[in-house]
Amino acid sequence: MTFRYSRWDGSQRVDDLDAGDVLDALSDDLMNYGDLNAALQRLLRWGSPNMQGLEQLLKQLREAREQELGRYNLDSTVEQLRQQVQDIIDTERTGIDRRLQEAQTPEARKLLDRIARQRQDQLDSMPEDLGGRVKALRDYEFVDDAARQKFEELMQKLQKQMLDQMFQGLKGSIQQMQGQDLSRVRDMVRSLNKMLED
Numbered sequence: 001m002t003f004r005y006s007r008w009d010g011s012q013r014v015d016d017l018d019a020g021d022v023l024d025a026l027s028d029d030l031m032n033y034g035d036l037n038a039a040l041q042r043l044l045r046w047g048s049p050n051m052q053g054l055e056q057l058l059k060q061l062r063e064a065r066e067q068e069l070g071r072y073n074l075d076s077t078v079e080q081l082r083q084q085v086q087d088i089i090d091t092e093r094t095g096i097d098r099r100l101q102e103a104q105t106p107e108a109r110k111l112l113d114r115i116a117r118q119r120q121d122q123l124d125s126m127p128e129d130l131g132g133r134v135k136a137l138r139d140y141e142f143v144d145d146a147a148r149q150k151f152e153e154l155m156q157k158l159q160k161q162m163l164d165q166m167f168q169g170l171k172g173s174i175q176q177m178q179g180q181d182l183s184r185v186r187d188m189v190r191s192l193n194k195m196l197e198d
Helices: 019-033 036-046 054-071 074-102 106-124 130-139 145-176 179-197
Strands: none
Touching: 019 036, 036 054, 074 106, 074 130, 074 145
16 A cells, blocks of 8 residues: 655545534534533544544554564564574584595695684684674685585675665656656666667
């Protein structure tokens, strides 16, 4: 469901608000309490059987907000990413240890031991923050193929999510464009297509 808000210009329809319902609610309250100002305030705040009040609208807004926050829970997304990055690092450490154990000759073991120490030092010196770890892993030369594969898949997933968000934003912007702006965008896309074909 999409809502578009604009300045009142008289063309909007207000189906839920009926003058008869408002007068009925006001007259009942006025007869019971005798204060028109208080009756208007109660009607605005609590509404009537046929019309929502501000309290009901606020309740709906809170529920919608909670629903959206649940849908786009950034804390759980960041925690998932942090766990995936830690899993990649743990997989790499396990792979390094396995490679050392698989060394056949003393020379190979000595060489692998030196490489393993360098890689372990790199893994130990990675920043604690998620962004720093991802950046460090981009520059890191993996020893374990499974860890490399996991990292590449994570990067592809993140790039896809970023592109999807960018295209959703562009789509929303284009949907809100009108006449002349839309024709300019079409011309620009045609020009880009022509450049790509050449």
